[in-house]
Amino acid sequence: MTLVLAALLGVLGWTFTEYMFHRFLGHEYAKYTEFGTQHLHHHRDQDYFAPASAKAKLSVVVSVLIGLVAVPLAGWTHGVVFTASLVSSYLIYEFIHRDLHVRAPTGAYGRWARRHHMAHHHTSPGLNHGVTSPIWDIVFGTRTTSDSVRVPKAKAPVWLREAKDDRYAEDYQLFGR
Numbered sequence: 001m002t003l004v005l006a007a008l009l010g011v012l013g014w015t016f017t018e019y020m021f022h023r024f025l026g027h028e029y030a031k032y033t034e035f036g037t038q039h040l041h042h043h044r045d046q047d048y049f050a051p052a053s054a055k056a057k058l059s060v061v062v063s064v065l066i067g068l069v070a071v072p073l074a075g076w077t078h079g080v081v082f083t084a085s086l087v088s089s090y091l092i093y094e095f096i097h098r099d100l101h102v103r104a105p106t107g108a109y110g111r112w113a114r115r116h117h118m119a120h121h122h123t124s125p126g127l128n129h130g131v132t133s134p135i136w137d138i139v140f141g142t143r144t145t146s147d148s149v150r151v152p153k154a155k156a157p158v159w160l161r162e163a164k165d166d167r168y169a170e171d172y173q174l175f176g177r
């Protein structure tokens with residue numbers, strides 16, 4: 001196995017972790033975990049993100065656990081590259097997720113990722129558990145791809161709520177006050 005493959009598997013491993021954590025700890029078994037409590041708080045108030053300290057703690061625990069499995073399976077170098085790639089992907093996810101809520105889209109990926117995640121927040125919390133990719137939603141049949149997402153204006157992200165023109169009309173229907 002080349003190191004590039006180990007790194008790519010780390011990215012894929014993150015997208016799987018993202019899906020599983022979000023779907024099961026964040027929603028289906030939310031009431032049993034602190035992760036779930038924090039995540040439901042984020043659903044009630046999109047400007048709320050779990051404290052960095054909680055995220056740091058969880059990411060250290062998860063990376064040690066993943067490293068403990070990956071190193072014996074793939075050897076030191078490949079195991080460490082896989083784990084480092086997965087953890088880096090997690091950090092990139094953190095930036096992307098925050099961006100989806102606080103910054104207007106630029107580019108096709110940003111536009112897709114916002115529509116995908118806003119559909120999860122506003123119309124179908126049981127669907128679209130992937131945030132950075134739709135891969136595992138496709139695999140597990142939890143993807144929704146409505147053309148236009150209905151979002152209550154009062155809960156819309158600020159970039160959508162305060163858009164000066166109707167540039168997002170194709171992707172979102174705002175309703176209410």
Ligand SMILES: [Zn+2]
Nearest residue numbers: 042097117121
């Ligand atoms: Zn979110």
Ligand SMILES: [Zn+2]
Nearest residue numbers: 026039043120
């Ligand atoms: Zn959620």
